Amino acid sequence: MKVLVIGSGGREHALAWAIRKSSRVTEVVCAPGNGGMAQVARLVNANQKDVNDILRVVVAENPDLTVIGPEVPLALGLVDEMQRRSLAVFGPTRAAAMLETSKSFAKRFMQRHQIPTANYAVCTTAEEALSSLDLFHLPVVIKADGLAAGKGVLICNTKKEAQDGIAGLFSGKLLGTVETSVVIEEFLEGEEVSFLVLSDGKHGAPLVPAQDHKRIGEGDTGPNTGGMGVYSTDSILDPQMSEWIMHHIVQPTIDGMATEDTPFVGILYCGLMMTARGPMVLEYNTRFGDPETQAILVRLESDLLDGLEACVAGRLSETEFRWRKGASACVVAASQGYPGSYTTGQPITGLEEAAKISGVEVFHAGTSLLDGQYLTNGGRVLAVTAASNTLEDALRLAYEGIGKIRFDGMYYRRDIGHRALKKV
Structure with a gap:
């Protein structure tokens, strides 16, 4: 093929x-x-x-x-x-992808199908958004309705931050494009989990769960990014909780899309918050996550192509997936200045040395190849990924790999997996 x-x-x-x-x-x-x-x-x-x-x-x-x-x-x-x-x-x-491309569509869809999510308000003017703030306790979450490359979510701790965020979204100053609609949500507390599922429009098959690190700074500080690192372990969710998520979130989503004549075929990414009230959907994505995909696929032992084809052919229920036990970790090397402005064209060294480490895969995110030399060509440049029997070992390998790599202005978080390691 x-x-x-x-x-x-x-x-x-x-x-x-x-x-x-x-x-x-x-x-x-x-x-x-x-x-x-x-x-x-x-x-x-x-x-x-x-x-x-x-x-x-x-x-x-x-x-x-x-x-x-x-x-x-x-x-x-x-x-x-x-x-x-x-x-x-x-x-x-395109219609099924609206679960990701329109936050307001997704929230209303979840409400229609009783899928657990945060309380919300959809606002089409700055004035409406400002008056809706009074419906929520602080902190409050404000989201751009459309696609924003992982940068359209604002967590506002004060009313002034929320007012400034609303003004920035509707004026275009914040994202460079003028928003015509924003979603205001209650702030949910808990651990985030990325729960990805293959779907053929009727059935869902879960991949192993992962936990992303969205903030640029260590200790989960600073602005949101597309993702600075991720880990995947068997212990993120126990089998009973995974089954609950499939029964109460994933299958109702797949069934709901089918009943609305927009059958969902592809990968359904459920961004979940594990709250005291139970798992709640923060957002949907309608494609593989980045960098979750890197950490998840190094644990896949069966044939990915079989699963993709089964989705397209409508026979996912006949397909079995085998996963490596243990854990994986992925650490992203970014350009200086990301997620703001950054320079490109910096020579990258050490890639061969990193790739020689057993268990390490170096996935390129924003690179170009010119006359045999790899150069930086994006905000997120590389995703150094490793799988092993324990999370500690996977992280050690990933950091050993990234330690071999150099480019001018290279930045990476040194605390990927810190929340899981605290629990051990």
Whole structure:
């Protein structure tokens, strides 16, 4: 089989790496890919924000399956266009992807289907948002309604912070785009869990759970990012809790989408808060998480391609997944200044030395390859990932790997997994 992966980040590198391991795969093509992905795939230039350009690549390559990594092509309706042409594609339609692309749609959907989530208000003007603040206790959460690359969530501890956040979102100063709708939510306390599930529109098959570290600073301080590191262990959720989440959150979501004539096929990412009231949905994503995918896929022992194909074919209930026991960890190396402005083009050294460490995989997120030299080409540059029998060992390996790597201005958090280690 020939498989085409759409995207250019660490998530797509991990997907291409896992797909390439399948005995049935003869070639993986990535569009547009990045410098490091050339190790496991052939790269083809494409504008991933242009549906027609991606379709041009699909037609030219004629893959047996196309796997869509990032959210933007889903939001633009790439899956709809491919289905119209009877092309095999893994991912949700534009309507099904609204679980991610519209926070207000997702909140109202959860309310319709009795899926546990925070109390909320949807506001379409700054004035409405300001008056709605009085309905909530502080701290309060304010979210941009649309896609914001993981940076559209504000946790406001004072009324002044909330007022400034609302003004910044509606004026465009905060994200660079003017929001026409924001969601205000009650602040939930507890541990966050990333719970990812494959879906064929009727059934769900859970992947191993993970916990992300969104804040740029150690001790979970500073602004939100796309994710600075993640770990996955068997102990994040016990089997009974996983079963509860499948029964009360995942299956009602899949069933609800089906009853609303938008069957969900693809990966359903449930961002959960484990509160004193039980698990509650913070948000949905409708694609593999980044960097959760890196930590999850290094634990997958069965064939990822089998699962992806089963979703597309509607036979997920017949597919079994095997997972490595123990733990995995992923530490992200970022450019200086991220998630704000940063420079690119810095030479990267030490990649070969890091990759030689047994159990370590170096996934490229924002890199380019020029005359045999890897250069930085993004905010999040690398995702150094390791799997082992214990979380302590997985973290030791990941940090040993990242310690071999250098580029000017390189930054990474040194406390990934700190919440889990405290419990031991």
